[in-house]
Amino acid sequence: MEKAMVEVQHVTMDFRRDCNRTTHLKEFAVNLLTGRHHIEKFRALDDVTLTVPQGCVMGLIGPNGAGKSTLLKVISGIYRPSGGQALVHGSLVPMLELGSGFDADLTGRENILLNGAILGYSKAFLLPKVEQIIDYSELRDFIDMPLKTYSSGMLARLAFSIASVVEPDVLIVDEILSVGDEHFQRKSRARMLELMKGSSRAVIFVSHNLQQLREMCDRVIWLDHGRIRMQGAAGEVCDAYEREAAAT
Amino acid sequence: MHKKNIFRYGFLLEQLVKRNFNTKYRQSVLGILWSFLNPLLTMAVQYLVFSALFRSDISHFPVYLLTGIILFSFMNECVTLGMDAIVASGPLIKKVAMPMAVYPLSRCITALIGLGLSLIPLGGAMLLSGTPLTPALLLIPAAALLTFCFALGMSLLMCTLNVFFRDTRFLWSVASLLWTYATPIFYPITIIPAAWQPVFRLNPMYQLITFMRTIVLEGLCPSAGQWGMCLLAAALPLALGVFVFRKTQDRFVFHL
Structure with a gap:
């Protein structure tokens, strides 16, 4: 059995959809007094369990709003899940938002x-x-x-x-990045593929490009309305996803 | 949440402090000189205004003023900058997991370096006004550290409040103004009616500034009572700030 690098165990993520979004003390006080402050919950992830073993490239598909980004944020430690837990063994680099924290004056x-x-x-x-x-x-x-x-x-x-x-031991990729001019695009794409193919690594790869998912991934998870709809071999899941997309 | 241990982020803290320092001074011609000029100019203005009123009571009035101004504006800077730290770093917090405390902490450390720099004009003022230099001055770092703990605690509290309620900064600007006047910075506590003095003594900034003045002006080691009050003034707000911040930090990201 290969070593599990990422373990997501029964993760549930609720967001508060505040009807009266209170960001001021004054409003908060008024709402408290008039009893108008009520909270509506929105479940973005519902009991999601998955494991990414070492050397595995795990694809993630699903329509917009299925919870893909939320899941990535839970795994990379930005969100603390409302229930369950996400464990990462080893170093993690999220290739999500390049250049976060750049300072223009430096x-x-x-x-x-x-x-x-x-x-x-x-x-x-x-x-x-x-x-x-x-x-x-x-x-x-x-x-x-x-x-x-x-x-x-x-x-x-x-x-x-x-x-x-x-x-890194765990790489999170949101679309294969190819940046800069044509020459640098080729170079960065090659480096990206090299990083993803490293056998000691676990990769979570989000894409809407089924062709790319079939090529790159060993396994694919299909996320729908915050739940895992299907998981299995890349080809199988992509086929099923494609069939449903064609049917609707 | 993983990656939350702040002690593993010393390098990040170092980089953030460097960045704060750079952006603070890079745009200005005089640069770091402002760290000297600011307290000196404030002191000059207050000296002109108040020396006529209180000069007779207080020996070495410029030094008396300067110690109060330096410590109070250090605390004020910690809170004002630290309060905004999480909100201003919102875009980053939503993308990269980091211990949240690095943001307010890095700003308070930047202010602490500023405090260190403003000791230079204080030394100058001491020499010019003939305040004796004594071994007690070696206790200045203790005074600075105690004030730092108090200011960091306040900073964490206000910073947390500001994430949830964005009008905190307006409240603070009023509160800090009131606080400035309620603290004996440019007047001696003896002008306060005797009945009110115990209330004024509860002000942590009064305790900390008096601690500093005992060292600088009287050349004495503060009394055990002073040490006790200042340790309390530093430890309690810091413990409270750390507690509240840690309790709520996981929810910050949803309010940015």
Whole structure:
């Protein structure tokens, strides 16, 4: 039996859909006095259980609003589930939102340190890798300039270079990222595939591209209205999903 | 929630403090000099206004003023900056899991470095006004640390409140103004009617500033009673702040 890297056990996630969204003390006090404050719950995930073993690329499909992003946020520790638990064994890098926490006033080099620290890299890991990141991003000429002078393509290249330098135990991929110009797109796509294919790694891969899911994934989970509709071999689940999509 | 142990995030804290410091000073021509000028200018204004009123009562009035101004504005900066820390980092908090406390903590540490810098003009004022330099000055870090604990506790509390109620900052700006005047910064506590003095002494900032003044102006180690009051003033709000923050931090993300 392979080692389980990600274990999601009976995870339920409720969101409060506040009818009167209170963000001010004054309103809160008024609502409290008039008894108008009532809470409606919305269940985004309902008793979801899954395991991603080492070396497995697990695909995640489902229509918009099925709970895919919520599930990823629970796994990466951003949301604490209302019920159940999500365990991750080993280091996790969410390739969800590249460049989170970039500061436009700092230089590229300073942002490598800041963004790396935000992604949870240690100082000992990151410092020797700074030059490698700069080389990979092909931004050496601009690296000591403030980030506000960068184009959006340059920002994306720097962000990708920082996020992909690490070899995490668990990788969360929301669409295969290919950023920058055509040359860099090819390069980043290749690096992404290389990271996903690592045999000591567990990957959770969200996509609406069934073709890509069939190619990349070992197993696929179909999420619908917060519940697992089906899970199994990639081809099988994709076929079933496709049939339903055609029928409706 | 995994990845929540703040002690593993020393590197992140270091980077955030560096960033805060950079953005604070990069845009201004005088840069870090503002850390010296700010308390000095405030002191100059208050000296001009109040020296006529109180000069006779207080020896080394500029130094008396400056110690109060420095400590109070340090606390004020911790709370004002720290209060906004979670809300301002909202987009990031929704994307990357981190111990929430790094945001207010990094801002309070930035303010603490500012406090360290403002000790330089304090030293200058002491020399100019002929305040004797004594070994007691070695206790200044203790005064700074106690004030830091108090300010961090306040910062965590206000920061939590601000996540749930965004008008907290308006309340705070009024409260901090009131607090400034209720704290003997530019007046001696002796001008307060005797009946009210015990109430004024309950003010943690009064205790902390008096602690600092005992060290700086009198050149003495504060009494056991002073130590006790200040330890209490530091520990209680800090414990309360940490408790409330930890209790509610998992819900922050839903209110950003």
